[in-house]
Amino acid sequence: MWYHKLLHQQSRLQNLMKRGDIAHGLRLSGFKSLFPFSLHWCHTASKSVNCTWHQHEDHLELQYASTVMRFDYVWLRDHCRSASCYNSKTHQRSLDTASVDLCIKPKTIRLDESTLFFTWPDGHVTRYDLDWLVKNSYEGQKQEVIQPRVLWNAKLYQDAQLPSVDFQGFLETKEGLKKFLQNFLLYGIAFVENVPPTQEHTEKLARRVSLIRETIYGRMWYFTSDFSRGDTAYTKLALDRHTDTTYFQEPCGIQVFHCLKHEGTGGRTLLVDGFYAAQQVLQRAPEEFDLLSQVPLKHEYIENVGQCHNHMIGVGPILNIYPWNKELYLIRYNNYDRAVINTVPYDVVRRWYAAHRTLTTELRRPENELWVKLKPGKVLFIDNWRVLHGRESFTGYRQLCGCYLTRDDVLNTARILGLHA
Template sequence: MNRIHRLLKPVKVDWNNKLINIHWNDNKSCNFHNLWLRDHSRDAHSFHPITKQRLVDTYAIPDSIQPIEVSQSDTTLSVRWNDNSTCKYPYHWLYNNSYYPKLSEVKRDIKPTWNAQQIRQNTPTTQYTDIVHSDKGILNWLQNIHTHGIGFVEGVPSTPEHTEQLTQQITFIRQTHYGTFWDFTSDLSHGDTAYTDIALGAHTDTTYFTDPIGLQLFHLLQPATVQGGDSLFIDGFHCANILKQLDPPAFDTLSTTPIPSHSVGSQDAIIKPAQQSGYPIINLDNITGELLQIRYNNDDRSVLNALSPKRVEDFYRALKIWNGILNDPRNQFWLPLEKGKVVLFDNWRILHGRSAFSGKRRLCGAYINHDDYMSRLRTLTEKHFDHDLRNEYGTLF
């Protein structure tokens, strides 16, 4: 709890059969519905102290729920309800979760974005030995991913076994129709152009999944024996911000127009997202409006047969502008992957691609779920920095 929250106190509390009204010592006031407060009690009889799950029976709370008595301590508002329960609410928790009106700012997770020059000059890198010897090394790696969308690990033994073990230091690997941990060459063992030697334009993976994969890891075990095969990485959030500044209508089109997609190249897979219309290329958080996910692979796009005539025209116009931004060399971070150097990136933010190559090229890697990656980041943050992260009135609640 920061100093401002420690100083917050009510100067007056009123209530009636519907609301509790709190006047704060910063000259602000807010209301809470009686039903909402009773339903959100964090006392042990209403909220399990270990599992952090709700125990209160919402449907047993009477419609006529209202306070019998309200009292104040230095840090807590205590309410005795007419259902014979007594609940305590820390002031900072009430203020942070106010809604009528909302008094505290919505939590925002604004990340710095980058162009090619910036990421080349300040490439986020963690040493392999730091990761295998301490989970602080894993935390450093995941913080790089969370902040920059990409993070490299140097000094990794150049074997699939060591690379798989490194991946599992984060969390379990997500299995898909491509397998679990992959070790592949350009043999077209799966019906996807990634398993060829042709160039791949900037894209994100698995746009055809209802829940696209979160992180993707690559380790080049053998560079192309003749030539080519350099890797491309683009900060999709940076490009989306450029689009928004350059052409707001185009940004609006790509953040609201659903795009269908599919994966049917393998005989054992016919994959389409559950939402038949698909999802927009640019997805925003529905509370903060911040960038949440880039979902773009023009090669995997299905037939656009559910758009209005006007939307079709707007979409192709916006798509060309988007493509121009992606193909601006200032936004393209090209580099040859190396043996012993693993790259991990956020597939919800970073677009990747590859130049054509000739000869044999061997790569291994894996997918990780986004929710599982974020869970690992939070648990390590809790362990080393924020011990109150998941308490009854902590920053998660």
Template structure:
């Protein structure tokens, strides 16, 4: 996704038009579009910015009848339904910010300088440090928080700095250590390939936090991989299969003694604008869709290659998460896993929690506004 580079407006009094120039492309803003965005206090609550009228009931064939320029970004607009109001055109800028105030995502591979991921726990308790931390997270899909106190409360504290804890059937938080006969392989000592957590849930958790309390085993390396980089390569190699992974849903399932969760979704995930945001990927939990032989081969070939790329040293970063470090990652963009370990060599104990993805984005925008005001 690319940010708009240039955005300007022109008020055309002669032809009663308001024009936007978006990266050099001229667009006449429709009368109905402008009428819905009226800005006066009789129609818009000044505190909440909620409308005091129902724009869904406006006439579809509304027209601009008069346009008067009142300043470089100021205009008075009159419409065919009799409404007239003053407009600050700069308020339209947010309509053309397709990242909604967030930084541009930067796909990365395993050779990236890992220093860009690190933030300090204490710095997150200041507005400046928190803005920097969220900006790193939104850009790379992951941060490593250093110097986190080695207790269970600290995991929840960090989660609540960024958002609100998302409780699941695993609880408000969960502890990851070897437990024989557990209901999830995460609680065993077996290796886990790169995967998305909870693809069987609607909605999936947006963000996962994993806080290392102890790692005496000397094994069980953490792994992270940016699916945005992997998907770019997959699309180049297998465009037909890539397209199928974008369009054909698969079935994911998790069950235990308390719940049976099933969800159908495409492996490649996109937002409402069609921009790829990540993947729902878990070879332990998915089921091939029923397709004809040729399509099934194409689909499976792409899925197989996706798995190979996710585990490729070119893309996958392996590291030892140290006690007092916490990794926070965008669950569907940056896939996580671990190498196997011998629990008899010592305790490997992580504490985890989930939060939703929208909270850090919202806090980032508000903090940026606060800093600008100061």
């Protein structure tokens, strides 16, 4: 179960975090053991005796160290990394998969040190490093989480005492950006401090992380409570916890918020870790977790205000999981924009409402609510695929600016910096 793996990581990571430097913490050798098979990466030739295999009629069974793996023969031919099958410059497959006989079997298999050699009927030779096979096999993959995370409620987040990141260090050093992103990937929220309170500086900040995603709200958005758009966000009313742009087929990945000015009271920002709440549902009512991950919903945005005419529709379940390891990667929760439910029959609808209630109850527990006051100079990044946000009602003049980033682009930056994303 993904949350067991996460829980295990969580306690380890939190201890590391407390030492102050996340990036440093993750470099500690102890962190490696959080990831199954990382030990194999330093496997030496002398251990190759641990490898045995058996050629079944329709697959290869391979035991290496403590892992039993089964490989389809077409798979073994299709993933060949030889120069004629794989372009190592573009990292693209050159092999025409359709040219592979679906009944193919290797003529011979031999092991040399830690490399397996397959000779195919036409004489072509494919070689696989044993560690590569472990890392890329189904059996290896299903034991890994795609993205390590630390789930939190208000106390857990506060206890983590995450060090803040300074604007200059963030902008000017690779370490500053990396520390910020590591933080963000683990917790789903992160702050940058001492940012000049202008839209230009906020944009510069966002661009440091990735491309800005232009939407119907513009590239950078800027708003006051002027009701200039057909959405409750453009009022002074309280907003209950929700994720944004659930009415996009792919909701925006990251939201950037910067309060440039507030002359009045109220308006604190509410943050709730949707994955923490979902984990509670999974533990207490797994069949409800499943239902929330199976029933596709529509969310809708219809706007006809002034010159703004929009009609967006997004489709997908509330909880989105990777089917092979049940890891949650996206929560889509917005009761304001949830459209008519008509994708499942009435009896499933009935059970869905019960499951939705269970999730809502978890999301609303006061102990899960992290309240923060956004101030000029303090920029908040929210993982909109994980952390719900809301706000108190407020009085007075309030200026907010921000933008959306596409999740792919942010993960891209993180990977380039060597982070696990």
